[in-house]
Amino acid sequence: MPAPSPEPATVDCAIIGAGPAGLTAAIYLARFHLTIRLFDCGSSRAAMIPRTHNHAGYPGGIPGTELLARMHDQAREFGATCEAATVTAIERDGDDFRVRTDHSVLRARTALLATGVVNHRPAGLDNAVHDDALRRGLLRYCPICDGYEVTDRRVGVIGTGDHGMREALFLRGYTADVTLIAPDSDHALDDECRAALDAGGIRRVDGPCGDYRIDGERFVVRTAEGELSFDSVYPALGSHIRSELAIAAGARASEDGCLEVDDHQRTSIPGLFAAGDVVKGLDQISHAMGEAGVAATTIRNTLAERRPIRR
Structure with a gap:
């Protein structure tokens, strides 16, 4: 008789999307001493930017690929783990979530969708x-x-x-x-x-x-x-909002597919958060990073309410 499949590893937060929003959230959450898994399918829209000149702190501008690389390095510095994978489903599992990729399953106490948009x-x-x-x-x-x-x-x-x-x-x-x-x-x-x-x-x-x-x-x-x-x-042909994972899980969205969130980036599903271009708002790196900071702090406080965080 085959042995039962082991339960998947559990993390405090699964972050789907490794653009500026997802990476900012990863940095915050890692510095909150939380365990996270960042999923990167390799298609961040920020990587298409030849050189951004309006991102504060970079006189002379910075290429999108370099900005992402620096943010990845910073997240890893604090212990964040990034997996190159495409997430295929987010499923409710009691108070937690099961995050399925094309080759693995992860259990997460919370999840953050930062999948962005694709320009037509x-x-x-x-x-x-x-x-x-x-x-x-x-x-x-x-x-x-x-x-x-x-x-x-x-x-x-x-x-x-x-x-x-x-x-x-x-x-x-x-x-x-x-x-x-x-x-x-x-x-x-x-x-x-x-x-x-x-x-x-x-x-x-x-x-x-x-x-x-x-x-x-x-x-x-x-x-x-x-x-x-x-x-x-x-x-000027519009864009496709990559919100299908959250919508399939039952999250509310606008007619054009933008996820509905409250002032703390919480979707209509408890424990599921969203930040960046997948949420209705200004599609800018600075805006996405700000939303990610709000989401990450709310995630930390939500988890602390469920089980006090101690070192």
Whole structure:
């Protein structure tokens, strides 16, 4: 008769996601002398940042990969354990959780979801062209992060509707040369959107757009009006919120998939927390790190209520 499977190891907190939010939480929780397991599937959006210039404390900026590496080193310094794995399910187990990956099961007294979002890319954009353009600043995804870098430059925005209009108008605060390009066919803009774009002097070009390429220091886009070249192009195509694990476990979320949390980053499931871009709010590194600090402190206090923490 086969021996029964051993019970999985138990930690105080499982952190799913190793971007700025997850790593900040890991640092806090490790310094609270709690046992944690950080799961990293290797797809943090912060790793795509060629160099962030608005993260405080880094004059001259810092590449996203370097920032993540430094945060990993800092978490390990205090005993945090990181596992390269994709979490496939979070399941309630009494007061605790079972966290399943593609090759293991872990029991956790609490869990923090910090899985972030994935930007929608323009359809048909070759991966090699995308990555090279991103590295060179010819393709950008965050006007709040790097709008300053396109000051007085020629900028294209791929998008339409209210979302495309708002992103184009935001960038108009940096440059007078902004073109809004419809991704598929004609623009889907109501009268209010058209009036706002006209007032801002923003050019509108119908799609479909495609045949993306890099020409010297310009990013070239084929449109219904022919090829247009830009110093930088911003896709304004929305994003996918990676909240499926929590939603499958029963956590409440908004229509677009953002997890609902209270002022202490608690989801609707006791013991399950969320921080960073997976929660509705400002998709910024500094904001994600602040939420993670709040979540980690609440996790520590929640665990202390269940069983006093002593050294």
